[in-house]
Amino acid sequence: MDDCDSGGRSNEKVHASEDEGSTAPLPEKVQVGGSPMYRIDRKLGKGGFGQVYVGRRVSALSANERTTGSGAVEVALKFEQISSKGCNYGPPYEWQVYNTLGGSHGVPHVHYKGRQGDYFVMVMDMLGPSLWDVWNNNSHIMSIEMVACIAIEAISILEKMHSRGYVHGDVKPENFLLGPPGTPDEKRLFLVDLGLATRWRDSGTGMHVEYDQRPDVFRGTVRYASVHAHLGRTGSRRDDLESLAYTLVFLLRGHLPWQGYQGKNKDFLVCKKKMATSPETMCCFCPLPFRQFAEHVVNLRFDEEPNYAKYISLFDGIICPNLDIRPINTGGAQKLIGYKRARLAVEEGYENNASNAMDYCLQCSSTNETKEWIKEHWEKNYYISAIAGATNGSSLVIMSKGTRYYEQSYKVSDTFPYKWINKKWRQGFYVTAMATAGIRWGVVMSTDAGFSDQVVELDFLYPSEGIHRRWDYGYRITATAATWDQAAFVLSVPRKPADATQETLRTSSFPSSHVKEQWGNNLYIASVCYGRTVS
Numbered sequence: 001m002d003d004c005d006s007g008g009r010s011n012e013k014v015h016a017s018e019d020e021g022s023t024a025p026l027p028e029k030v031q032v033g034g035s036p037m038y039r040i041d042r043k044l045g046k047g048g049f050g051q052v053y054v055g056r057r058v059s060a061l062s063a064n065e066r067t068t069g070s071g072a073v074e075v076a077l078k079f080e081q082i083s084s085k086g087c088n089y090g091p092p093y094e095w096q097v098y099n100t101l102g103g104s105h106g107v108p109h110v111h112y113k114g115r116q117g118d119y120f121v122m123v124m125d126m127l128g129p130s131l132w133d134v135w136n137n138n139s140h141i142m143s144i145e146m147v148a149c150i151a152i153e154a155i156s157i158l159e160k161m162h163s164r165g166y167v168h169g170d171v172k173p174e175n176f177l178l179g180p181p182g183t184p185d186e187k188r189l190f191l192v193d194l195g196l197a198t199r200w201r202d203s204g205t206g207m208h209v210e211y212d213q214r215p216d217v218f219r220g221t222v223r224y225a226s227v228h229a230h231l232g233r234t235g236s237r238r239d240d241l242e243s244l245a246y247t248l249v250f251l252l253r254g255h256l257p258w259q260g261y262q263g264k265n266k267d268f269l270v271c272k273k274k275m276a277t278s279p280e281t282m283c284c285f286c287p288l289p290f291r292q293f294a295e296h297v298v299n300l301r302f303d304e305e306p307n308y309a310k311y312i313s314l315f316d317g318i319i320c321p322n323l324d325i326r327p328i329n330t331g332g333a334q335k336l337i338g339y340k341r342a343r344l345a346v347e348e349g350y351e352n353n354a355s356n357a358m359d360y361c362l363q364c365s366s367t368n369e370t371k372e373w374i375k376e377h378w379e380k381n382y383y384i385s386a387i388a389g390a391t392n393g394s395s396l397v398i399m400s401k402g403t404r405y406y407e408q409s410y411k412v413s414d415t416f417p418y419k420w421i422n423k424k425w426r427q428g429f430y431v432t433a434m435a436t437a438g439i440r441w442g443v444v445m446s447t448d449a450g451f452s453d454q455v456v457e458l459d460f461l462y463p464s465e466g467i468h469r470r471w472d473y474g475y476r477i478t479a480t481a482a483t484w485d486q487a488a489f490v491l492s493v494p495r496k497p498a499d500a501t502q503e504t505l506r507t508s509s510f511p512s513s514h515v516k517e518q519w520g521n522n523l524y525i526a527s528v529c530y531g532r533t534v535s
Contacts, residue, residue: 002371002410002411002412003409003410003411003412003420004371004374004375004409004410004411005407005408005409023081024081024083024117024118024119026040026053026079026119027040027116027117027119028040029058030055030077030116030121030123031116032112032113032114032115032116032121032123033112033113033114033123034112035070035111035112035114035123036057036058036059036071037057037058037059038055038056038057038058038075038077038123039055039056039058040053040054040055040077041053041054041055041056041074042054044076045174050078050079050080050081050084050092050195051078051079052076052077052078052079053076053077053079054074054075054076054077054126055074055075055076055077055123056073056074057071057072057073057074057075069109069111069125070109070111070112070123072125072126074126075111075123075124075125075126076108076123076124076125076126076127077121077122077123077124078121078122078124079119079120079121080092080094080119080120081118081119081120082115082118082119082120083118086195087120091113091115091120092120092195093195094122094194094195094197095110095113095120095122097166097194097197098110098122098194100164100165100166101161101164101166101194101197104160104161104164105156105157105160106153106156106157106160106161106188106189106190106191107157107160107161107190107191107192107194108124108125108127108190108192109124109125110122110123110124111123111124111125126180127177127178127179127180127190127192128177128178128179128180128181128186129177129178129181130173130174130175130176130177130178131150131173131174131176131177131178131247131251132172132173132174134178135173135251135254140254141254142251142252143327144252144287144318145318145319145326145327146251146327146328147248147251147252147290148287148289148315148318148319149315149319149326149327149328149330150176150189150248150251150328151244151248151289151290151293151311151312151315152312152315152316152319152328152330153189153328153329153330154171154176154189154191154244154247154248155241155244155308155311155312156308156312156330157189157190157191158171158191158237158240158241158244158308159306159308161191161197161240162200162237162240162306165199165200165201165203166194166197166198166199166200167197167198167199167200167235167236167237167239167240168191168194168196168197168240169196169197169198169219169220169229169235169239169240170193170195170196170219170220170221170224170243171191171224171240171243171244171247172221172223172224172243172247173247173250173251175191175192175193176189176190176191176192176247177189177190177191177192178190178328187326187327187328187329188328188329189328189329196219196220198219198235200235200236200237208236208303209234209236210234210473211233211234211302211303211465211466211469212233212234212455213231213232213233213234213455213456213457213458213466214232214418214422215231215232215416215418215456215458216232216418216419216422217232218230218232218267219235220239220243222266222267222270223246223250223256223258223259223270224243224246224247224250225239225243226238226239226242226243227242227271227274227275227298227460228242228302229243230267230270230271230274231271231458231459232418232458233302233466234302236302236303237300237304237305237306238297238300238301238302238304238306241297241300241306241311242297242298242300244297245279245290245293245294245297245298248290248293249282249283249286249290249294252286252290253285253286256282257273257277257281257282258270258273258274258277261273265415268415268485271460272460272485275460275461276460279291279294279295279298280295282294287318289314289315289317289318292314293311293314293315296310296311297311301465302465302469370395370397373397374397374399374410377399378408380401381401382399382400382401383399383400383401383403383405383408383446384397384398384399384408384410384432384433384444385398385399385400385403385432385433386398386400386433387433387435387442387444388435389435389436389437389438389440389442390437390438391437391438392437392438393437393438393440394437395435395437395442403446404448404449404450405432405446405447405448405449406446406447406448407429407446407447407448408432408444408445408446408447409424409429409444409445409446410433410442410443410444410445411442411443412440412441412442413440413441413442413443414439414440414441415441416441416458416486416488417441417443418456418458420443421443421445421456424445425454428447429445429446429447429449430445430446430447430449430451430454430492431443431444431445431454431456431478431479431490431492432444432445432446432449432478432479433479434479434480434481434488434490435481435529436481436482436483436529438483439483439484439485441481441483441488449492450494450495450496451478451492451493451494451495452493452494452495453475453492453493454475454478454490454491454492454493455470455475455490455491455492456488456489456490456491457470457488457489457491458486458487458488458489459486459487460485460486460487461487461532462487462506463487463489466489467489467491467504470491471491471502474493474497475491475492475493476491476492476493476494476500476502476526477489477490477491477502477504477526477527478490478491478492478526478527479527480527480528480529481529482529482530482531482532483531484531484532487529487531501523502526503518503523
């Protein structure tokens with residue numbers, strides 16, 4: 001990768017991440033928050049937010065104590081080391097979520113919480129096997145009726161969670177557990193591991209949280225994450241439901257189309273494959289309700305309220321009408337019964353808003369010779385003002401004198417360099433030029449660019465919803481570039497607000513007549529890029 005700075009005030013330093021150290025030994029016995037004493041038994045599992053063990057009660061039960069709930073002989077003990085990243089400011093964030101959701105439909109009870117030694121500890125209900133365990137122990141097979149019942153009850157659980165303002169953020173077979181075998185709850189479904197849960201509804205205003213995109217931030221599990229999660233978009237209700245659709249297809253078919261990718265580009269390739277796989281293709285061997293559910297949820301807008309009752313009704317026709325003999329207890333779902341996808345293909349079409357277009361530049365990859373040429377001209381107070389690339393990897397760089405820029409930096413990379421961009425934003429730089437050459441990205445960032453804020457919309461197709469939301473917040477497209485796989489749109493807020501209009505056009509041939517017409521309407525080209533016109 002090429003990475004070059006013009007010098008000046010910035011002194012960029014790269015720090016390697018520090019090892020958090022070895023895991024502290026677990027205590028042999030646990031007693032927190034007024035709980036009974038428990039002896040640690042076998043390990044149940046480990047995730048990104050701690051490890052879970054069976055805890056066996058040490059003291060004998062008195063006559064008036066129960067064998068379930070807070071007085072159970074066996075409980076689940078979840079340990080999270082106090083030195084972990086999630087505990088920098090005290091107890092795990094997950095504790096707050098359980099305080100709000102714990103004990104609601106499909107969420108296990110947390111009976112005690114506290115700190116012991118080097119760990120924060122939660123004492124929770126002991127549950128049964130996960131859906132992944134059931135699927136794995138049944139020769140990787142689940143009946144259609146079983147998966148349909150799971151769909152109904154999982155949608156109900158998510159509706160209850162969403163109604164309290166949270167999204168789970170990591171819906172997958174491993175996080176759905178059945179109740180303890182041999183108990184009245186053995187056919188009940190529970191959703192666990194709330195470490196990635198976030199609020200979709202602001203607790204102060206009661207309004208939906210604002211849309212954002214951070215392409216360097218991924219939360220979830222690659223196999224089941226929504227496309228929006230892959231692209232770093234703010235989590236909302238649609239993401240849990242999209243992950244559930246993938247979970248259901250996996251349980252029914254035993255495989256998802258994007259499984260099997262390896263290597264450092266795995267996340268990129270999985271996301272690309274998800275974008276290219278229609279619900280019809282993904283569900284081609286599934287009963288119709290599964291495809292219909294997938295079609296509904298992948299087309300939800302960021303802040304759209306899902307129609308949970310409708311989704312549940314899709315599966316009613318393929319399950320036994322007798323609630324008592326269903327493989328999963330779906331009683332919790334009974335109360336609920338009674339726009340095209342935002343990731344549009346870059347096909348011909350027009351979009352506009354009611355504000356202003358601004359100047360833009362393009363940037364691309366460079367050879368060592370070009371790198372030295374750029375450095376030489378920086379010293380003469382020339383700055384990169386435009387650049388373009390070709391599919392064969394060659395590039396054209398234009399440097400100008402008399403620009404407003406005081407300092408400049410550029411990067412050439414095989415992947416979109418969002419982490420580098422984010423770091424430069426913190427140093428006062430803004431993207432002023434961007435382009436691609438072949439599969440490589442090139443980005444130029446400058447100080448004194450005339451912007452007060454800047455964001456990136458990155459997608460495998462045209463991010464219609466994201467662009468419209470940014471327009472609503474006062475951002476305008478100031479740079480665009482695309483490879484054959486991805487398209488990036490840089491949107492900026494000018495330091496001097498202006499009442500302006502911006503429009504986008506996607507077309508398979510250069511729209512010379514349309515451009516001339518728009519000149520007559522006082523609209524001028526601000527950015528151009530070349531990419532796919534159809535998915």
